[in-house]
Amino acid sequence: DQQVKQNSPSLSVQEGRISILNCDYTNSMFDYFLWYKKYPAEGPTFLISISSIKDKNEDGRFTVFLNKSAKHLSLHIVPSQPGDSAVYFCAASKGGGADGLTFGKGTHLIIQP
Amino acid sequence: GAVVSQHPSWVICKSGTSVKIECRSLDFQATTMFWYRQFPKQSLMLMATSNEGSKATYEQGVEKDKFLINHASLTLSTLTVTSAHPEDSSFYICSAGTSGRGANGYTFGSGTRLTVV
Secondary structure, eight states, X not given: OOSEEOOOSEEEEETTSOEEEEEEEOOTTOXXXXXXXXXXXXXXXXXXXXXXXXXXXXXXXXXXXXXXXXXXXXXEESSOOGGGOEEEEEEEESGGGTTOOEEOOOEEEEEEO | OOOEEEEOSXXXXXXXXXXXXXXXXXXXXXXXXEEEEEOTTSOOEEEEEEETTSOOEEOTTOOTTTEEEEEEETTEEEEEEOSOOGGGOEEEEEEEXXXXXXXXXOEEOOOEEEEEO
């Protein structure tokens, strides 16, 4: 049973435009959510996170929105740059992450020039 | 920043042999390490949690006698795939951190691509 779902395997966005990556979860016990960026043959790199007590967290070009009632979060990247092309994973944890992370399958973001 | 080194990056082994994967924290003491596995087109799945000096905690469905985890020091954890079979072929990746830190405080290794032939 997939507790964290990323329903878009891939997303193509023009350079300079906004990229919106979506993630849904089913476990209401999750209280901390993270986004990771991954290049081939490398480990995931932490991008941004959000606690369940917030609905928005912003860091430079990256903003994560959390809608607890809908069990949905999204990552906005604006403006999108060629270097943003990668696979993005949504992850969730309980208890602040002490028990490991539950990941989605990832979305391959392609930024087109 | 925190650096986690994972070796080897890829390995091919014969069915029935054992393979050891190392995960090292280079510039910090990792009291907790997580081991994940990723099959093609699937998400990273947590296999086990290891805390330095104690036995690893395995997720449901993960055979502890097949996937031996040792976390004997604050900078090194190893995952040994014993009697490997082709279905064990996967991408294995560790993450390391210090207990008490939030989930964003954990750093991932670069992963190990295991192919069992």
